[in-house]
Amino acid sequence: MLKVDTSKISSQQIEAFQRDGVICVRNVLDNIWIKRMQTAVDKNVSVPGPLEVKGIPRAEGSVEHTSSLWLTDADFRALAFESPLAMLAALVLKSQKLNFLTDGFFVKKPKQNSRVGWHNDLPYWPIEGWQCCKIWLALDSVNQENGRLEYIKASHRWGKELREGANPSWFVEPEPHEILSWDMEPGDCLVHHFLTIHHSVTNISSTQRRAVVTNWVGDDVTYYHRPKAWPFIPLEEIDLPEFNSFKAKKPGDPIDCDMFPRVKYR
Numbered sequence: 001m002l003k004v005d006t007s008k009i010s011s012q013q014i015e016a017f018q019r020d021g022v023i024c025v026r027n028v029l030d031n032i033w034i035k036r037m038q039t040a041v042d043k044n045v046s047v048p049g050p051l052e053v054k055g056i057p058r059a060e061g062s063v064e065h066t067s068s069l070w071l072t073d074a075d076f077r078a079l080a081f082e083s084p085l086a087m088l089a090a091l092v093l094k095s096q097k098l099n100f101l102t103d104g105f106f107v108k109k110p111k112q113n114s115r116v117g118w119h120n121d122l123p124y125w126p127i128e129g130w131q132c133c134k135i136w137l138a139l140d141s142v143n144q145e146n147g148r149l150e151y152i153k154a155s156h157r158w159g160k161e162l163r164e165g166a167n168p169s170w171f172v173e174p175e176p177h178e179i180l181s182w183d184m185e186p187g188d189c190l191v192h193h194f195l196t197i198h199h200s201v202t203n204i205s206s207t208q209r210r211a212v213v214t215n216w217v218g219d220d221v222t223y224y225h226r227p228k229a230w231p232f233i234p235l236e237e238i239d240l241p242e243f244n245s246f247k248a249k250k251p252g253d254p255i256d257c258d259m260f261p262r263v264k265y266r
């Protein structure tokens, strides 16, 4: 297991994650990992992902998104179980135990309306608890022209769930709020809490923008039933052996199962 270089993540950054709901950590992955994951994403773009093959449809659009590649792709599997990302997640979440939810990639095509609307991640997961985060790994340079992410500072503390396009009365477009955003280089990571409200701007540049995401949960997270959450179709319709232990879960159960495996990070 490769360890995250702990000098790259300071106690101040861990406190900033708790306070602001998002941090940017520089140079988490080296060039070998970056090249490996760029190749892995390029190989999988436009190819049905492991869950799509089993009948879970992919949303079409100007952002290519596929998830759960770790089930079939050795590089994505290595990223989850052998890269420094697991340790980064455990440090930021201040968690002893760590479970991996799933991975995915987002490729924003050039010069198309590829904005992803304001949302946070928790309503899309069948979980309950506070220790949960996404690591968004840049595989290209990222800036305002090619689709960077923007976050409403400390919005994880609002305790509100926001689905993309929902437009609830409590959500005011972000002018009154402080926005956090970073230009990034390949290998840099954003780590955001599942409740931090964010969007990504459209890619008006002439090149694609690639990123890989991994989702992590810690000690206090348990299973919770949400009708419109991952994996987004009725469980009866899924015929994958890895889902058997997931299907048996009841609210409050430990999250551990074949689909949400425990990851050793020390």
Ligand SMILES: O=C(O)CCC(=O)C(=O)O
Binding pocket: 106, 108, 116, 121, 134, 147, 198, 199, 200, 211, 213
């Ligand atoms: O990569 C993007 O542009 C959007 C990613 C995002 O919003 C998410 O992963 O929640």
